[in-house]
Amino acid sequence: MSTTDRTTNDPLPAPWHSESGLPAPRRLVVADDRIRAATAHRLACEGTGLLWRGDYQGARQLLRALERRIDRKAPAPAATPAETFHLHRRFRAHRARVLGRLAVLLEPDHTLRLRRAPAVRAACTAAYGPPAGPRLVPLRELLGVLSAHQWRERGVPVPALDARVHPHYGVFAPVRAEYVDLVARAPLPPADTAFDLGTGTGVLAAVLARRGVGRVVGTDISPRARASALDTVCRLGLADRVTIGGPDLFPPGRAGLVVCNPPWLPGRPTSTLEQGVYDPGGRMLHAFLAGLPEHLEPAGEGWLILSDLAEHLGLRTRADLLTAIEAAGLRVAGRTDTRPRHPRSADRTDPLHAARAAEVTSLWRLALR
Incomplete structure (x- = not known):
């Protein structure tokens, strides 16, 4: 090994670049x-x-x-x-x-x-x-x-679309089919327009368009996600029915259906990709609930797709969630549950195995009170 002593004040041979935000070495x-x-x-x-x-x-x-x-x-x-x-x-x-x-x-x-x-x-x-x-x-x-x-080149198969989605770098891939299946099978309320908040790859927006919703608007805070979602709807021939915007969570106006699949765990993400899993303080979840009444048509529904993994880990209680729903002026019109099918739920070497094995993913149908 050859060694060059470089202190923090010495220039590195090139600019340091870390997508995870790791600091440059001392x-x-x-x-x-x-x-x-x-x-x-x-x-x-x-x-x-x-x-x-x-x-x-x-x-x-x-x-x-x-x-x-x-x-x-x-x-x-x-x-x-x-x-x-x-x-x-x-x-x-x-x-x-x-x-x-x-x-x-x-x-x-x-x-x-x-x-x-x-x-x-x-x-x-x-x-x-x-x-x-x-x-x-x-x-x-x-x-x-x-x-x-x-x-991105191979694509991720999405059975609900009978197609592949090609996620861009830094965008959470739809590898957990159970949450996509929930949206594909839930009974649709009367809705000419739907919003997909935090659209990511645009997979849920595409599912809603394929199910017959005439106009779907997907939003995301991430430019990479917006580019990925636009790529998805163009590949699937849905660009005339699905538009992608942001960075605001809600687009202007109201919709008969507003769908949100926020990050499931309250916590600080340590990389771009982790932003699809960790949400500091549940900010996106609470922003969705608080903003839903102003953007939902009177007879419309808000679909919250959320895992209860945080509950099994002691990071959030079911009472916390129900209280937040009620405080927003919403009521639960129904709920559909499904069990995870990903390999980690069966991995007994995972230190969080007990919580993952008990996990349930739910589609909460929310309506105005």
């Missing part, structure tokens, strides 16, 4: 295939970044070795589900910080000049935009960029 050493995993782990835990100059496959092997070393110290379950959840989140954040210190240099044209490196230019351009100079990126995040690009 020091940087140049590492290659000669470095031992124990040395790399010690340096990374100390806050030192490792700029990889060796074989690309060797970098991936080192990353896996670092993962094994970190995972040996995973915390044991705590006394309560909430404590276990918070311990698990803190451990995952520490894990991400340490693994994120193994970095690679992208050239000004988004190429990666390492032995046996794959072609990354197309994936990086899709994720980061057109090349605008060199950048230093965590290898782990670059692997996520490559994986996301494969998802």
Whole structure:
């Protein structure tokens, strides 16, 4: 291993770029295939970044070795589900910080000049935009960029649409079919117009259009999500019936049906992708409930698609949810439940397995009181 002492005041060889918001390393050493995993782990835990100059496959092997070393110290379950959840989140954040210190240099044209490196230019351009100079990126995040690009090219099958959806980088993919099926099967209220709030890939907006709603408006705060949703409706030939807007949660006007599938867990996201899972303080959930009466037609319905995982983890109670619904001037007109079918619900090695195994996803039909 060759070493270059770089303090926080010294310039890095290129601007640091982390989609997860990881801070730039305090020091940087140049590492290659000669470095031992124990040395790399010690340096990374100390806050030192490792700029990889060796074989690309060797970098991936080192990353896996670092993962094994970190995972040996995973915390044991705590006394309560909430404590276990918070311990698990803190451990995952520490894990991400340490693994994120193994970095690679992208050239000004988004190429990666390492032995046996794959072609990354197309994936990086899709994720980061057109090349605008060199950048230093965590290898782990670059692997996520490559994986996301494969998802986008292959697409995610959505049985309710009998089609594939091609999620853009940083947009939560509709891999959990149960919530899509809830929207595909629930009885539709009389509605010429529907709003899909937090549309993401636009999958629910497309389902509503396919079910016969004449006009659907999807909104999202994320520019990446809006681009992904527009791509979805264009691929499916629904651009004449579905429009995509934002960044406001609600579009102007009222609708006979307003659908919202907010992030299911109250918590701070640590990456762009986690914004589809974690919602600090349940802000989006409460904004949907508070704004629904002003945007719902008198005989319309608001559909809230929400998992009760937060309840099993002790992060929110059912009474909290019902109180928020009532405080917004709404009533529950009905509810349809379904069990998750994703692999993690059966993974007994997951520290949150008990909560995941008990999880129920519901479509709450809300109406004005």
